[in-house]
Amino acid sequence: MENIDYSSHLFSEAGPEKDVIISSRIRLARNIEDISFPNKAKDSERKEIVEMTKQVIADQEKYQFNLLDLYEISDIDREILLEKHLISRDHAKRRVGKALFLNNKQDISIMVNEEDHFRIQVLSPGMDLDKLWKKANEIDDLLEENLDFAFSEKWGYLTACPTNVGTGLRASIMCHLPALNLTNRIDKVMGAISQLGLAVRGMYGEGSNPAGNIYQISNQITLGHSEEDIIDNLKSVNQQIVEQERKARQIMLNNEIDNLKDAIKRSFGVLKYAYTISSKEALQLLSDVKLGIDLGIINDLSADLISELLILIRPAHLKISEGRDLTNKELNIKRAEMIQEKI
Amino acid sequence: MICDKCGEKEANVHLTKIVNGEKNEIYLCENCASQSNEFSFGTDHNFTFQNLLAGILSPAINNESSQNNLLNNKVVCNKCNSSYQEFSQKGLFGCAECYDIFENKLESLMKRIHGNTEHSGKVPQRRGGRLKLKRKINDLRDQMQEAIAMENFEKAAILRDQIHEIDSEMEGEVNGEH
Numbered sequence: 001m002e003n004i005d006y007s008s009h010l011f012s013e014a015g016p017e018k019d020v021i022i023s024s025r026i027r028l029a030r031n032i033e034d035i036s037f038p039n040k041a042k043d044s045e046r047k048e049i050v051e052m053t054k055q056v057i058a059d060q061e062k063y064q065f066n067l068l069d070l071y072e073i074s075d076i077d078r079e080i081l082l083e084k085h086l087i088s089r090d091h092a093k094r095r096v097g098k099a100l101f102l103n104n105k106q107d108i109s110i111m112v113n114e115e116d117h118f119r120i121q122v123l124s125p126g127m128d129l130d131k132l133w134k135k136a137n138e139i140d141d142l143l144e145e146n147l148d149f150a151f152s153e154k155w156g157y158l159t160a161c162p163t164n165v166g167t168g169l170r171a172s173i174m175c176h177l178p179a180l181n182l183t184n185r186i187d188k189v190m191g192a193i194s195q196l197g198l199a200v201r202g203m204y205g206e207g208s209n210p211a212g213n214i215y216q217i218s219n220q221i222t223l224g225h226s227e228e229d230i231i232d233n234l235k236s237v238n239q240q241i242v243e244q245e246r247k248a249r250q251i252m253l254n255n256e257i258d259n260l261k262d263a264i265k266r267s268f269g270v271l272k273y274a275y276t277i278s279s280k281e282a283l284q285l286l287s288d289v290k291l292g293i294d295l296g297i298i299n300d301l302s303a304d305l306i307s308e309l310l311i312l313i314r315p316a317h318l319k320i321s322e323g324r325d326l327t328n329k330e331l332n333i334k335r336a337e338m339i340q341e342k343i
Numbered sequence: 344m345i346c347d348k349c350g351e352k353e354a355n356v357h358l359t360k361i362v363n364g365e366k367n368e369i370y371l372c373e374n375c376a377s378q379s380n381e382f383s384f385g386t387d388h389n390f391t392f393q394n395l396l397a398g399i400l401s402p403a404i405n406n407e408s409s410q411n412n413l414l415n416n417k418v419v420c421n422k423c424n425s426s427y428q429e430f431s432q433k434g435l436f437g438c439a440e441c442y443d444i445f446e447n448k449l450e451s452l453m454k455r456i457h458g459n460t461e462h463s464g465k466v467p468q469r470r471g472g473r474l475k476l477k478r479k480i481n482d483l484r485d486q487m488q489e490a491i492a493m494e495n496f497e498k499a500a501i502l503r504d505q506i507h508e509i510d511s512e513m514e515g516e517v518n519g520e521h
């Protein structure tokens with residue numbers, strides 16, 4: 001059993017389209033042919049899958065993974081993995097035979113016995129879906145060399161949920177769209193996106209006005225199109241969103257420059273000097289400041305730091321940093337401290 | 344776990360909703376859950392999931408004759424013991440064999456979720472050889488038809504020979520395996 005590295009390396013790198021796209025991700029769902037899916041598999045079968053995976057990974061040299069037994073680790077560590085988006089909420093529920101294989105850089109992971117036996121995930125800052133697909137494909141091949149995956153000629157890769165069957169591919173992009181939101185264009189853009197077989201949702205909070213203006217866009221259809229087509233579709237829609245967001249930013253700069261500067265600098269001020277701050281308020285203010293950085297209104301701060309803070313201000317990360325459990329009130333104080341330490 | 348809506352309180356209501364075939368998991372605190380009328384609520388996961396999937400699954404059931412329906416709902420997967428009813432409640436198949444057992448229901452279900460009923464993506468490297476050859480043959484057949492339409496019979500003959508070659512290769516493989 002390995003320990004979790006609590007720091008976040010991922011966002012210290014620059015990625016393409018970074019003014020709008022925070023990160024991109026590819027996930028592949030796979031199952032072993034002869035073993036029931038995790039919802040029906042016995043404890044012993046799920047444990048066996050973890051052992052088989054361990055063996056496959058030990059037999060190759062290209063990728064180094066640490067094994068985290070999600071039944072054995074502490075509640076707070078499970079929360080940390082969840083806040084880092086390394087495991088799903090479903091996977092964070094304690095159950096025998098759940099595991100996570102994670103590389104040191106924390107950009108490649110394999111969830112074992114989530115809804116499917118395997119969920120291969122690769123992520124990167126900025127917009128980088130082609131590279132991610134190449135990597136996920138390679139790890140899929142690596143597992144398949146020694147494991148017999150459930151596959152049918154008609155339905156493709158068989159998954160527990162029919163919404164994942166076929167390619168088992170979910171490609172997604174996390175984007176920051178403050179100007180589309182401020183100029184009231186977001187609903188129109190989102191409506192258009194959902195017509196194109198893509199799903200949009202707020203990253204933090206539900207509805208069309210999620211905290212921090214952060215949205216996740218992903219493909220819904222996994223059957224009947226090739227992986228490349230699915231990714232190209234998401235990429236082209238994404239290119240349009242990036243252009244729309246940049247256009248909206250330009251309109252704000254042209255028409256509201258003084259108000260915009262004032263609002264952004266005030267938000268920066270609150271982040272710098274608040275004594276206590278809720279996560280919702282922090283997300284909103286961080287969104288303002290990120291916009292300020294991307295527009296050149298705030299110059300002495302890096303946008304990567306803001307992306308990193310999105311994770312560091314979440315409850316489990318604050319508790320780990322403080323070294324003990326915190327009440328809601330204490331969390332809000334600690335959050336303000338954490339932000340001021342970084343900016 | 345923290346509430347998705349207010350981002351403040353502990354979430355203790357878990358919702359799964361299907362929108363256009365995309366499964367969304369939502370976690371809310373009791374307070375936000377009671378204030379929201381966007382969804383139907385219940386702390387029982389299966390109960391809510393059943394309601395939400397019902398919209399997708401029930402038309403498929405209604406389309407068939409009731410006798411057929413009764414028969415089908417009694418069929419149980421002999422590997423994992425799932426019935427179609429259990430599948431429609433959980434929204435999850437129990438094992439790979441379920442796809443064979445419930446085959447006659449899947450065509451309309453997949454059409455509704457994906458708008459497609461035929462995989463055209465990646466094929467397993469090691470074991471997908473047969474399907475790769477099949478796809479190659481289909482591709483060559485298309486090219487042959489094109490050649491015939493263009494009255495390029497010389498090219499069509501070459502393509503036909505290639506198809507035969509792959510055909511016999513596939514047959515050899517099947518005989519070799521069994």
Ligand SMILES: [Zn+2]
Nearest residue numbers: 346349372375
């Ligand atoms: Zn709440």
Ligand SMILES: [Zn+2]
Nearest residue numbers: 420423438441
């Ligand atoms: Zn089954």
